[in-house]
Amino acid sequence: MITIGVLGLQGAVREHVRSVEACGAEAVVVKRVEELAEIDGLIIPGGESTTIRKLLDKYGFMEPLKEFAAKGKPMFGTCAGLILLAKELVGYREHHLGLFDVTVERNSFGRQKESFEAELFIRGLDEPFVGVFIRAPHIVKVGEHVEVLAKHEGRIVAAREGQFLGCSFHPELTEDHRITELFMEMVRESVAIIG
Numbered sequence: 001m002i003t004i005g006v007l008g009l010q011g012a013v014r015e016h017v018r019s020v021e022a023c024g025a026e027a028v029v030v031k032r033v034e035e036l037a038e039i040d041g042l043i044i045p046g047g048e049s050t051t052i053r054k055l056l057d058k059y060g061f062m063e064p065l066k067e068f069a070a071k072g073k074p075m076f077g078t079c080a081g082l083i084l085l086a087k088e089l090v091g092y093r094e095h096h097l098g099l100f101d102v103t104v105e106r107n108s109f110g111r112q113k114e115s116f117e118a119e120l121f122i123r124g125l126d127e128p129f130v131g132v133f134i135r136a137p138h139i140v141k142v143g144e145h146v147e148v149l150a151k152h153e154g155r156i157v158a159a160r161e162g163q164f165l166g167c168s169f170h171p172e173l174t175e176d177h178r179i180t181e182l183f184m185e186m187v188r189e190s191v192a193i194i195g
Contacts, residue, residue, distance in 0.1 A: 005030040005039035009055040011047020015172035041187035046079030082166035100164040101143030108138040131169030
């Protein structure tokens with residue numbers, strides 16, 4: 001059985017754990033760097049990206065997360081997690097982890113009170129997926145090896161590049177676990193290749 005870590009520093013941790021378990025995998029809340037060695041893939045949840053970054057620095061996670069990625073292990077960022085994975089951020093000189101070849105703009109869809117749900121057509125899924133957008137970012141530009149998976153009103157809201165998956169919305173806040181399952185499949189493929 002594959003083991004999926006959910007970065008447990010801040011954000012929608014419990015909801016991701018529930019979604020992973022609903023897909024039949026083991027979920028581990030990762031709060032210490034050493035726990036990265038025990039997992040096959042990692043979800044970086046939505047929350048407040050600035051707060052999560054401060055906690056990554058405080059607990060010494062930045063380099064270990066880059067090393068985790070360098071081993072080819074899959075990483076999935078939702079909302080703030082997408083911001084943390086991105087190589088470029090609009091209006092900021094520096095990125096956070098800088099692993100996923102996308103440029104992201106924060107708070108693209110308005111403030112918390114302007115949160116909304118939208119039906120999305122996601123490449124690889126047969127039926128529409130309802131995305132929950134809460135102070136959501138969007139992807140303004142993708143690198144040449146990035147596959148765009150979904151758009152909302154012309155803005156890219158989900159994409160994949162090799163071992164990296166990112167989305168603007170919160171799939172874990174619904175009862176529809178197909179995007180988590182998509183990540184599970186990426187992790188299974190990775191385990192088959194790198195062991």
